[in-house]
Amino acid sequence: MKQAHELAANLLQESLPRRWAHTQGVAACARRLAVAVEGEASLLEAAAVLHDIGYAPPLVATGFHPLDGARYLRDAQVIDSRVVRLVANHSFALLEAEERHLHTELASEFPLLDDTLLVDALVYCDMTTTPDGESATSEERVAEILCRYGADSVVGRFIRRAAPEIHASVARVRAAADAAGVML
Incomplete structure (x- = not known):
């Protein structure tokens, strides 16, 4: 866990402070969840802290x-392969990969985990957190992304397609958290 936090901080903290927030x-x-x-807390937190490192300037290769x-x-890096697959597929990335003509690469290199x-x-965690690190509803977050990127951009097209799935994921997590007695 410490390795994931240090890596993300080294890549994002100075060059992309808002992304770091x-x-x-x-x-x-992720810690609240x-x-x-059930037993996957460290895996979730590692994926959460690493999910956006691909924005770091030294890592940008495809732009995705x-x-x-x-x-x-x-x-x-020496990181659990499940964390790597979560990073690759976070927040319905396969849908955005289609928009970018990178679906085959993403799906073949990093298969989606079976752990729904x-x-x-x-x-x-990603879709209820603003760019500044504050809590938001998934509806607010989707609207913010659309506003920031524009509805006709690659990201805008993706987020409109992904929105129903995002909201459904958020609802499933809220139900699981309620069942586990976790206040979100």
Whole structure:
């Protein structure tokens, strides 16, 4: 866990301070969900703190941060392969990969995990945290992304397609958290 935090801080803290604030908020959300993910808390937190490292200037290769970050983790770091796959596939990245014509690469290099709760938990953490690291609803977050990137951009097209799945993931995590007695 410490390795993941140090790596993300080294890559994001100075060069992308707002992205670092978001990352810290996503990791804090993951810590709040620890009980709900039954034994996978450290895995979720590691993926949460690493999910956006692909934005770091030294790692940008394709311009698609889930793929760039996951390739770096796979090739240059000693990180659990499940964390790498979560980073690669966070927040319905396969849908954005389609928009970028990178679906085949992402899907073949980093297959989606079968653990739906863990995948959903990372979606929840990312999509209920603002760029400044504050809590938001998934509806607010989707609207913010659309506003920031524009509805007709690659990200805008992706987020409109992904929105129903994002909201469904968030609802599943809220239900699991309620069942585990976790206040979100």
